[in-house]
Amino acid sequence: MPELPEVETTLRGIAPHLRGACIDRLLVRERRLRWPIPADTERRVRGQRILGLDRRGKYLLLELERGTILIHLGMSGSLRIRAADSPPAKHDHLDLCFQGGQCLRLRDPRRFGVFLWTPEPPAEHPLLAHLGPEPLEPGFDGDYLYARARDRRCAVKPFIMDAGLVVGVGNIYANESLFRAGIHPARACNRIGRERYWRLAAAIRAVLTSAIEQGGTSLRDFVRDDGSRGYFSLSLQVYGRAGEPCPGCSAPIRLRRIGQRSSFYCPRCQT
DNA sequence: CCGGACGCCTGTCGGC
DNA sequence: TGCCGACAGGCGTCCG
Numbered sequence: 001m002p003e004l005p006e007v008e009t010t011l012r013g014i015a016p017h018l019r020g021a022c023i024d025r026l027l028v029r030e031r032r033l034r035w036p037i038p039a040d041t042e043r044r045v046r047g048q049r050i051l052g053l054d055r056r057g058k059y060l061l062l063e064l065e066r067g068t069i070l071i072h073l074g075m076s077g078s079l080r081i082r083a084a085d086s087p088p089a090k091h092d093h094l095d096l097c098f099q100g101g102q103c104l105r106l107r108d109p110r111r112f113g114v115f116l117w118t119p120e121p122p123a124e125h126p127l128l129a130h131l132g133p134e135p136l137e138p139g140f141d142g143d144y145l146y147a148r149a150r151d152r153r154c155a156v157k158p159f160i161m162d163a164g165l166v167v168g169v170g171n172i173y174a175n176e177s178l179f180r181a182g183i184h185p186a187r188a189c190n191r192i193g194r195e196r197y198w199r200l201a202a203a204i205r206a207v208l209t210s211a212i213e214q215g216g217t218s219l220r221d222f223v224r225d226d227g228s229r230g231y232f233s234l235s236l237q238v239y240g241r242a243g244e245p246c247p248g249c250s251a252p253i254r255l256r257r258i259g260q261r262s263s264f265y266c267p268r269c270q271t
Numbered sequence: 272c273c274g275g276a277c278g279c280c281t282g283t284c285g286g287c
Numbered sequence: 288t289g290c291c292g293a294c295a296g297g298c299g300t301c302c303g
Binding site for chain 2: 032034074075076091108109110111112151152153154158259260
Protein backbone atom coordinates (compact mmCIF):
# COMPACT_ATOMS: atom_id res chain seq x y z
CA MET A 1 0.00 0.00 0.00
CA PRO A 2 1.98 2.88 1.26
CA GLU A 3 4.70 4.34 -0.87
CA LEU A 4 6.71 7.42 0.02
CA PRO A 5 3.83 9.94 -0.19
CA GLU A 6 1.59 7.84 2.05
CA VAL A 7 4.35 7.41 4.61
CA GLU A 8 5.16 11.13 4.49
CA THR A 9 1.46 11.96 4.89
CA THR A 10 1.30 9.64 7.89
CA LEU A 11 4.41 11.23 9.38
CA ARG A 12 3.01 14.74 9.06
CA GLY A 13 -0.27 13.63 10.58
CA ILE A 14 1.12 11.91 13.65
CA ALA A 15 4.17 14.07 14.36
CA PRO A 16 2.32 16.88 16.19
CA HIS A 17 0.73 14.32 18.51
CA LEU A 18 3.93 12.40 19.21
CA ARG A 19 6.70 14.96 19.44
CA GLY A 20 7.70 15.33 23.06
CA ALA A 21 5.19 12.72 24.23
CA CYS A 22 6.23 10.29 26.94
CA ILE A 23 5.56 6.60 26.32
CA ASP A 24 3.40 5.19 29.07
CA ARG A 25 3.43 1.65 27.72
CA LEU A 26 3.39 -0.44 24.58
CA LEU A 27 0.44 -2.79 24.25
CA VAL A 28 1.06 -5.55 21.70
CA ARG A 29 -1.91 -7.70 20.72
CA GLU A 30 -0.24 -9.50 17.81
CA ARG A 31 3.51 -9.93 17.68
CA ARG A 32 3.61 -11.71 14.33
CA LEU A 33 4.36 -8.95 11.83
CA ARG A 34 6.97 -9.14 9.02
CA TRP A 35 9.37 -9.95 11.83
CA PRO A 36 8.04 -10.90 15.24
CA ILE A 37 8.12 -8.07 17.76
CA PRO A 38 10.74 -9.14 20.34
CA ALA A 39 9.40 -9.80 23.80
CA ASP A 40 11.58 -7.15 25.44
CA THR A 41 10.28 -4.30 23.24
CA GLU A 42 7.67 -3.18 25.79
CA ARG A 43 10.36 -2.90 28.45
CA ARG A 44 12.77 -1.09 26.13
CA VAL A 45 10.41 1.73 25.18
CA ARG A 46 8.44 2.23 28.42
CA GLY A 47 8.95 5.58 30.08
CA GLN A 48 10.86 7.10 27.18
CA ARG A 49 10.19 10.45 25.58
CA ILE A 50 9.83 10.80 21.81
CA LEU A 51 12.45 13.37 20.87
CA GLY A 52 11.64 13.57 17.19
CA LEU A 53 10.20 11.83 14.15
CA ASP A 54 11.71 11.22 10.76
CA ARG A 55 11.24 9.23 7.58
CA ARG A 56 13.79 7.22 5.62
CA GLY A 57 12.31 5.83 2.43
CA LYS A 58 9.16 4.04 3.52
CA TYR A 59 10.32 3.69 7.12
CA LEU A 60 9.04 5.92 9.89
CA LEU A 61 11.54 6.61 12.66
CA LEU A 62 10.53 7.51 16.20
CA GLU A 63 13.64 8.81 17.91
CA LEU A 64 13.60 8.02 21.62
CA GLU A 65 15.95 9.07 24.41
CA ARG A 66 17.50 5.63 24.03
CA GLY A 67 17.27 4.03 20.61
CA THR A 68 14.76 4.34 17.79
CA ILE A 69 11.48 2.70 16.84
CA LEU A 70 11.37 1.67 13.16
CA ILE A 71 7.91 1.37 11.62
CA HIS A 72 7.15 0.11 8.11
CA LEU A 73 3.56 -0.11 6.90
CA GLY A 74 4.12 -2.98 4.47
CA MET A 75 1.25 -3.43 2.03
CA SER A 76 -1.73 -2.73 4.27
CA GLY A 77 -0.54 -0.87 7.35
CA SER A 78 -1.89 2.39 8.71
CA LEU A 79 -1.34 4.43 11.87
CA ARG A 80 -3.92 6.45 13.72
CA ILE A 81 -4.10 8.51 16.87
CA ARG A 82 -6.82 7.18 19.18
CA ALA A 83 -7.84 7.36 22.81
CA ALA A 84 -5.93 4.58 24.51
CA ASP A 85 -9.13 3.29 26.09
CA SER A 86 -11.06 3.09 22.79
CA PRO A 87 -11.83 -0.45 21.66
CA PRO A 88 -9.43 -1.82 19.04
CA ALA A 89 -10.79 -3.07 15.75
CA LYS A 90 -9.80 -6.26 13.97
CA HIS A 91 -6.14 -6.15 12.87
CA ASP A 92 -5.29 -3.34 15.29
CA HIS A 93 -2.11 -5.11 16.36
CA LEU A 94 -0.57 -2.65 18.80
CA ASP A 95 -0.99 0.59 20.73
CA LEU A 96 1.89 2.84 21.69
CA CYS A 97 0.29 4.61 24.64
CA PHE A 98 1.28 8.04 25.92
CA GLN A 99 0.86 9.91 29.16
CA GLY A 100 -2.37 11.85 28.81
CA GLY A 101 -4.50 9.04 27.39
CA GLN A 102 -3.75 9.03 23.66
CA CYS A 103 -2.12 6.23 21.71
CA LEU A 104 -0.64 5.52 18.31
CA ARG A 105 -2.52 2.51 16.95
CA LEU A 106 -1.13 0.28 14.20
CA ARG A 107 -3.54 -1.57 11.93
CA ASP A 108 -2.15 -4.01 9.41
CA PRO A 109 -4.41 -6.78 8.05
CA ARG A 110 -1.74 -8.50 6.00
CA ARG A 111 0.97 -8.17 8.68
CA PHE A 112 3.76 -7.34 6.24
CA GLY A 113 4.59 -4.32 8.37
CA VAL A 114 7.50 -3.79 10.77
CA PHE A 115 7.64 -2.46 14.34
CA LEU A 116 11.11 -2.76 15.82
CA TRP A 117 13.09 -0.97 18.49
CA THR A 118 16.82 -0.66 17.86
CA PRO A 119 19.55 0.75 20.11
CA GLU A 120 21.87 1.59 17.21
CA PRO A 121 21.73 4.63 14.93
CA PRO A 122 18.90 3.85 12.49
CA ALA A 123 21.10 4.44 9.43
CA GLU A 124 23.21 1.48 10.55
CA HIS A 125 20.30 -0.89 11.04
CA PRO A 126 20.44 -3.74 8.50
CA LEU A 127 17.03 -2.79 7.10
CA LEU A 128 18.15 0.77 6.35
CA ALA A 129 21.87 0.45 5.76
CA HIS A 130 21.67 -0.33 2.04
CA LEU A 131 18.95 2.09 1.02
CA GLY A 132 19.52 4.43 -1.91
CA PRO A 133 19.10 8.21 -1.86
CA GLU A 134 15.88 10.07 -1.11
CA PRO A 135 14.23 11.08 -4.40
CA LEU A 136 13.25 14.51 -3.07
CA GLU A 137 16.70 15.44 -1.89
CA PRO A 138 19.74 16.74 -3.79
CA GLY A 139 21.85 14.01 -5.34
CA PHE A 140 18.96 12.27 -7.04
CA ASP A 141 19.00 13.38 -10.66
CA GLY A 142 19.38 12.24 -14.26
CA ASP A 143 23.14 11.80 -14.02
CA TYR A 144 22.75 9.57 -10.98
CA LEU A 145 20.19 7.31 -12.68
CA TYR A 146 22.22 7.17 -15.87
CA ALA A 147 25.39 6.22 -14.02
CA ARG A 148 23.69 3.53 -11.95
CA ALA A 149 22.05 2.03 -15.04
CA ARG A 150 25.40 1.39 -16.78
CA ASP A 151 26.02 -2.00 -15.19
CA ARG A 152 22.41 -3.15 -15.00
CA ARG A 153 20.28 -4.95 -17.54
CA CYS A 154 16.82 -5.14 -15.98
CA ALA A 155 13.75 -3.30 -17.23
CA VAL A 156 13.55 0.33 -16.16
CA LYS A 157 10.45 -0.20 -14.02
CA PRO A 158 11.95 -2.73 -11.58
CA PHE A 159 15.12 -0.59 -11.77
CA ILE A 160 13.44 2.48 -10.27
CA MET A 161 11.47 0.35 -7.78
CA ASP A 162 14.72 -1.02 -6.33
CA ALA A 163 15.13 0.61 -2.89
CA GLY A 164 18.89 0.23 -3.19
CA LEU A 165 18.77 2.62 -6.15
CA VAL A 166 16.26 5.14 -4.84
CA VAL A 167 13.80 4.83 -1.96
CA GLY A 168 10.08 5.31 -1.88
CA VAL A 169 9.04 4.54 -5.46
CA GLY A 170 6.50 1.71 -5.38
CA ASN A 171 4.29 0.27 -8.07
CA ILE A 172 1.80 3.12 -8.38
CA TYR A 173 4.33 5.93 -8.63
CA ALA A 174 6.69 3.93 -10.84
CA ASN A 175 3.88 3.53 -13.36
CA GLU A 176 2.87 7.18 -13.13
CA SER A 177 6.43 8.49 -13.37
CA LEU A 178 7.28 6.42 -16.42
CA PHE A 179 4.12 7.62 -18.13
CA ARG A 180 4.97 11.25 -17.45
CA ALA A 181 8.51 10.72 -18.69
CA GLY A 182 7.31 8.94 -21.84
CA ILE A 183 9.41 5.85 -21.12
CA HIS A 184 8.18 2.31 -21.75
CA PRO A 185 8.29 0.32 -18.46
CA ALA A 186 9.85 -2.74 -20.10
CA ARG A 187 12.70 -0.83 -21.75
CA ALA A 188 16.10 -2.07 -20.62
CA CYS A 189 17.49 0.43 -18.13
CA ASN A 190 20.88 0.48 -19.88
CA ARG A 191 19.27 1.51 -23.16
CA ILE A 192 18.00 4.87 -21.96
CA GLY A 193 19.98 8.03 -22.58
CA ARG A 194 21.12 10.63 -20.09
CA GLU A 195 18.59 13.13 -21.39
CA ARG A 196 15.66 10.81 -20.81
CA TYR A 197 16.92 9.96 -17.33
CA TRP A 198 16.79 13.64 -16.47
CA ARG A 199 13.15 13.62 -17.56
CA LEU A 200 12.50 10.51 -15.46
CA ALA A 201 14.12 11.94 -12.34
CA ALA A 202 12.04 15.10 -12.75
CA ALA A 203 8.89 13.03 -13.28
CA ILE A 204 9.52 10.98 -10.13
CA ARG A 205 10.02 14.12 -8.08
CA ALA A 206 6.95 15.81 -9.54
CA VAL A 207 4.69 12.80 -9.02
CA LEU A 208 5.81 12.22 -5.44
CA THR A 209 5.60 15.91 -4.54
CA SER A 210 2.14 16.22 -6.00
CA ALA A 211 0.96 13.07 -4.24
CA ILE A 212 2.25 14.35 -0.89
CA GLU A 213 0.40 17.63 -1.44
CA GLN A 214 -2.80 15.67 -2.01
CA GLY A 215 -2.42 13.47 1.04
CA GLY A 216 -1.31 10.32 -0.77
CA THR A 217 -3.29 7.77 -2.75
CA SER A 218 -6.15 5.89 -1.11
CA LEU A 219 -7.06 2.83 -3.15
CA ARG A 220 -8.60 0.65 -0.49
CA ASP A 221 -7.23 0.66 3.03
CA PHE A 222 -4.91 3.63 3.26
CA VAL A 223 -6.26 6.28 5.61
CA ARG A 224 -4.57 9.26 7.16
CA ASP A 225 -4.03 9.51 10.88
CA ASP A 226 -7.40 11.24 11.26
CA GLY A 227 -9.19 8.60 9.17
CA SER A 228 -9.53 10.74 6.04
CA ARG A 229 -8.44 9.46 2.66
CA GLY A 230 -5.80 10.83 0.30
CA TYR A 231 -7.09 11.97 -3.04
CA PHE A 232 -4.13 11.56 -5.39
CA SER A 233 -6.10 8.62 -6.84
CA LEU A 234 -7.95 11.30 -8.82
CA SER A 235 -4.66 12.31 -10.45
CA LEU A 236 -3.60 8.84 -11.56
CA GLN A 237 -3.06 8.86 -15.31
CA VAL A 238 -2.42 5.18 -16.00
CA TYR A 239 -2.40 3.13 -12.77
CA GLY A 240 -5.52 0.96 -12.60
CA ARG A 241 -6.77 2.29 -15.94
CA ALA A 242 -6.24 -0.65 -18.28
CA GLY A 243 -8.38 -0.26 -21.41
CA GLU A 244 -9.19 3.40 -20.74
CA PRO A 245 -8.00 6.04 -23.23
CA CYS A 246 -4.56 7.52 -22.67
CA PRO A 247 -4.89 11.12 -21.44
CA GLY A 248 -2.33 12.14 -24.07
CA CYS A 249 -3.30 10.29 -27.25
CA SER A 250 -6.46 8.28 -26.47
CA ALA A 251 -4.89 4.91 -27.28
CA PRO A 252 -6.12 2.28 -24.80
CA ILE A 253 -3.91 1.93 -21.71
CA ARG A 254 -2.24 -1.45 -21.65
CA LEU A 255 -1.71 -3.81 -18.70
CA ARG A 256 1.16 -6.26 -18.56
CA ARG A 257 3.22 -7.93 -15.87
CA ILE A 258 6.81 -6.74 -15.66
CA GLY A 259 8.97 -8.05 -12.85
CA GLN A 260 5.99 -9.77 -11.22
CA ARG A 261 4.13 -6.45 -10.86
CA SER A 262 1.21 -5.03 -12.80
CA SER A 263 2.41 -2.38 -15.20
CA PHE A 264 0.13 0.15 -16.85
CA TYR A 265 1.35 2.18 -19.80
CA CYS A 266 0.43 3.83 -23.07
CA PRO A 267 1.85 1.85 -26.01
CA ARG A 268 2.06 5.03 -28.14
CA CYS A 269 3.30 7.70 -25.73
CA GLN A 270 5.80 5.50 -23.92
CA THR A 271 8.80 4.25 -25.81
C1' DC B 272 26.93 -9.71 -8.31
C1' DC B 273 22.58 -9.81 -10.92
C1' DG B 274 17.85 -10.92 -12.12
C1' DG B 275 13.87 -13.60 -11.52
C1' DA B 276 10.74 -16.37 -8.66
C1' DC B 277 8.79 -17.21 -4.27
C1' DG B 278 6.67 -16.59 0.06
C1' DC B 279 4.77 -14.11 3.74
C1' DC B 280 -0.71 -12.75 5.13
C1' DT B 281 -5.71 -11.24 4.74
C1' DG B 282 -9.24 -9.20 2.08
C1' DT B 283 -11.69 -8.34 -2.11
C1' DC B 284 -13.35 -8.95 -6.57
C1' DG B 285 -14.78 -11.27 -10.78
C1' DG B 286 -16.25 -15.43 -12.99
C1' DC B 287 -18.77 -19.51 -12.85
C1' DT C 288 -25.74 -17.13 -2.95
C1' DG C 289 -21.27 -19.63 -2.64
C1' DC C 290 -16.93 -21.19 -4.04
C1' DC C 291 -12.35 -20.54 -6.17
C1' DG C 292 -8.64 -18.37 -8.19
C1' DA C 293 -6.32 -14.16 -9.09
C1' DC C 294 -4.70 -10.18 -7.39
C1' DA C 295 -3.38 -6.22 -4.12
C1' DG C 296 0.32 -0.27 -2.54
C1' DG C 297 6.45 -4.38 -0.18
C1' DC C 298 10.45 -6.67 0.31
C1' DG C 299 13.79 -10.30 2.20
C1' DT C 300 15.49 -14.62 0.69
C1' DC C 301 16.77 -18.15 -2.30
C1' DC C 302 18.37 -20.05 -6.54
C1' DG C 303 20.57 -20.27 -11.01
